Amino acid sequence: MPYLVREHLFIGNIGDAAEVLQHGSDEITHILSVLSSASISFFSEWRSGLSIPTKEIRKVYVGDSGNADAITDETKSSSAPKKLLYSLEYAGKDLKFIRMAAPLRDMENENLLDSLDVCLDFIEESRKEGSVLVHCFAGVSRRMVEDASLSLAYALMEGKQPRSSCAAIIAAYLMKTEQLSQADAIESLRQSCEFVCPNDGFLDQLKMFEEMGFKVDHASTVYKRFHLKVLGDCYNRGERIDTSKFGADPGLPTENISSDVDVSLTKGTTPARAYRCKKCRRVVALQGNVVDHVPGEGETAFEWHKRRSGNPFNKPDDQCSSVFVEPLRWMRTVEEGALEGKLLCAHCEARLGYFNWSGIQCSCGTWITPAFQLHKSRVDISSM
CATH class of the missing domain: 3.90.190.10 (Protein tyrosine phosphatase superfamily)
Incomplete structure (x- = not known):
């Protein structure tokens, strides 16, 4: 029994x-x-x-x-x-x-x-x-x-x-x-x-x-990290990645954005952070798309030694020169199935960053795997 x-x-x-x-x-x-x-x-x-x-x-x-x-x-x-x-x-x-x-x-x-x-x-x-x-x-x-x-x-x-x-x-x-x-x-x-x-x-x-508080919270960093790992495992097994599992394109009109984007982040008392292409101002990511990571040990985390001037370590707030996001549906190169490549703005094709299914090392020293990286120097950060 x-x-x-x-x-x-x-x-x-x-x-x-x-x-x-x-x-x-x-x-x-x-x-x-x-x-x-x-x-x-x-x-x-x-x-x-x-x-x-x-x-x-x-x-x-x-x-x-x-x-x-x-x-x-x-x-x-x-x-x-x-x-x-x-x-x-x-x-x-x-x-x-x-x-x-x-x-x-x-x-x-x-x-x-x-x-x-x-x-x-x-x-x-x-x-x-x-x-x-x-x-x-x-x-x-x-x-x-x-x-x-x-x-x-x-x-x-x-x-x-x-x-x-x-x-x-x-x-x-x-x-x-x-x-x-x-x-x-x-x-x-x-x-x-x-x-x-x-x-x-x-x-x-x-x-x-x-x-996650005894629920499967798709907007939480915990779930986003897990979701990226699942996608990475699928890619490494040679499976075709279903782009329906990618985050919705935040650059589309609000009514066309599917429920997998946390639109609540764009409302309320605290304005949500938006990342826009510096060249054409198209929204390429919202704060809800960001996958946070624990900062590494700065330059000491790298195997090579860079030439330093002044303070050998960056301030914590400036430690990361990039922001890492979940894969989004405007990332055409990712959809095509490449292992790595440039991330180009869907509107003006300006280079915004880089992706690599095998991982990228952030400027803070932390490895992100898989990685979808937007360079802060290529995007403007504003409130929605």
């Missing part, structure tokens, strides 16, 4: 979910599957001959907005297929269960943060309507030795704890609903089920979740 974590909230493995879907349950009404594949066929691949009836409700892809129920022909025929965010379906005996499947691999470089909102909302709504089982493949019980793959069995024999992606989801839910730290949430979960251990990458992302 699955483990009870909180009232109407269970954690288990793929075997527990299969048992519920095949034979029904007096308690569980909803299932959240956190598996590498969202398809129900994953169950039959896991156990030969297992057949579970389903009826699709909807599929939602990363980048979809507005009406999530409709998947257009344009989406299906796109040359760069979108990544599935989640699928929702009726499943199991008499199609009585509502199953959400979030395709997440239990790997350290997997993007957990971008799936948290939909998963946590599903858990919350499911608990209001009935009870929910959250499961992944590896499982959390002593029975895992019988059902697990060979690689997991070897890990157990070597004394390693199973790493559970569903545990990371539930830990995030406890963090949000009970205002627990990452460490306290994991410890609380282990009181219900001792055999859980999210991988290090998931633990790091749960710590980011805590730092």
